[in-house]
Amino acid sequence: MSGTQLSWDDAEDEVALLAPTERMTNWRAFLAPLAANREVVVKDPEMVKLAADVVAVFAEHAALSGLTRAQLRELLGPSGRGWPEAVVESRLGLLIDMSFLEPYVLKAHQDRYVMRPAGLAGAIAAERLSLHGGVDELIGLLDRTRDLLRREDPDPDEALKALRTCRHGLMVFALDLQRQVATATPAELVLTQRRHDHTDFDGQVIQLNELVTRAFSGRMVLEDAAAALLEAAQIYRQELLAAVRKVLEQGGSSLNLDVLSSGEYLHLARTAGLNRLGHFGELLIADAPLPWWDGQAVVDTAASYTPARAEKGRPVPPTPRPGTPSDPFSALEDADVVERKRRRILMDDLIDDSEGADVTATLEERGWPGAARLLVDILDCHADPALPYWVDIAVPVRVDSTASVTYLHQVTVRQDLPTGEGENAG
Template sequence: MPETNHEITLDSALTEEAVLATYRRMFAALARDSGAVVDDPALVDIAETLFAAFAEAGEEWLTHEQMRHVCRAYPLDQFENRLRVLKGLGAVREVFPKPNQLRYRASFTSVVGLMFIRRMMDDGGQSEMHRLLALEDLNVADPRTTMEEARVSAQNLSRAFRLWALELITLLAGTIEELREQAPKLWGTEEIARRAQSLHGTILTRWPDLDRTCTELRAAIYAYSDASRRAAGRLADSAGTTRNLTLLPAETWRTFAQTAGKERLAAVLDGFVFDAPAPWHDPAAIVRAVDESPRPAPAQPTPPRSALPDSGPADTYDAATGGLDHLAAVAEAALGGRSSAPVEELLAAGGEWVSARRLLADLVAADLRPDAPYRLRWSDGLTADPGAEPAWLSHGRLERTGGDT
């Protein structure tokens, strides 16, 4: 028995080490050393140059001298440091593990990891989400896929969409500059939501027992769609009437002028010719004239105003009492003298969905009031009927708990 436990421990250690080795090779191109990420884009360029050279070399592989030759445009110390890190993390390894090995090969995992990272840098994960949805759509349509595998797939997608929606909501509350930098995350959101809803429909059609999981997925998709539309609206409003997203505020240019080097500043004005100021102009006067020059004020959108009549501020106690009386009247009318009534029956009696939705809102408000003697008891059941209105219906009962009405 002790030997068996020892073997299980060794197997677990080997499995964990294999996972960690894969992670190391995936992100070796971004590592500055064995425990940190690069802070210079040129270091990533060295890794890409080496991987391209390994691909062209084929079965001949590369020696240390050949690797240095293809990276000759970079300083020697920078190249040696990158090669040491890539070797240490397994991105570049010896062809055969034997003494005095002179030829090296590149790890396939590292190349794929760098390709994935480049795509993430280009569009913030949009293309990866499209690929993930396409693969998941094929998986759930496969007859060999089990219900548990579909459940895990739906839960993973729900988690991804909720985190994505939270990130967009955070951008909405942040500065417009940060939102502009993350603008690629708003590209193709309608297509992503459409494909996700199609995947949701496939899962629910094949496995109706996954209705609760599909409800969470649908809520996450709607939250992502709403957050993306709001972020895109704010981004469009900030661009002005021209809707030109390349127009940057003065703060961005001021930050660029304070942080950029001489070469980057000169590149911005490359191709422009300026007349030198007259020698009798005081530099301070020129600066003051530029600061005092009129600047067009950006158009401020008018805040939305409700079309409903406003009776003005009311007394807090009277408003609360009137609200409770209204909710009690609605609940008593729905119960019709009974102590409890099914919610689906009340919604069906309301006729059109707009009236039923208003009734449901009042019943929920009465349920949330601790001083109201009415409660909604919901069950785990969920009825799906695409031809009905509403198409999704949760089962529950409205109950009178006792007390004065």
């Protein structure tokens, strides 16, 4: 149902149209006894309004011989009632096929049409279904039954059938209310209660019982039917009260102000006492005004909640062990002197007081990884400018799968003699 509520100036409640989906469902149910397939109802409920405009056009503009299709297109189109031309053409074709509009003269190729009264009844029924969902039909049924019983000599068979039909209608609405109480939300129940609020089923059923007693006193079948109708009205009334209780309980606990319309709230404000109005005020929640904060206050507050961090100082130097030099670089220099001395002794052993020596066999004898460590020491001596040694590694590779060092180059170590020493030695 539309969520539109009354403005504060409205004195009485208005009944809004049902939601489009609910209108479509009601119309499908309404046409189900006559339907040939499921898609008999239009998919857009707004299209149904065009039928009401057709009724208005015929009432205001029709001549004695009806209206032509061109006149209908003009009166309903953009320059008339505002419908798009394509929609008017499509709907007129359907209304003619469905005998809502029929030719003025039942001859072929007639272009003047009049409206069938049954179509008017359908348009009025569709409007009633849009407002109250079928409740008005039950009211009309009760009215017709009351008129039947008021006759001077009512037919007992017709009266019994009408009483049972009224009971069936009340039970259908009572069962529908029972389902909605179990499954619907408070807002949906409020809309349902408003659709039923204009009914006086209890009073009408009581009148029917009095009429049955007056017209058919002593006929147990009719009196039982009237009593069953009264029982159905009581069941209907109980379910309607259950819907109201659920609305009050859940709507009040959730502080849902959509439970009542704006007009009802206005009426309550004008007529209720302070005690009742104060009761509603106790359940309302109001937000306190926000405190004023300037930028500096925000910075100061954030700083006051920032955890203090301990400043990290330089680590305490370790206590030197006895005999350890105070300067670490001097220890590195001493270690370098010792390492250079070790390498000089190694190279002197390899050369054995000669100018050079082939150490390939020595590498092969030491195996792996001893050969790798010896080769690294030899290369370090070659790269150290403070040591008078150099290395010559031949390009060809010796491959011996049975040796401990499978791949091996010929490595020659030589000693650089001071300038002129070689000539004197020669």
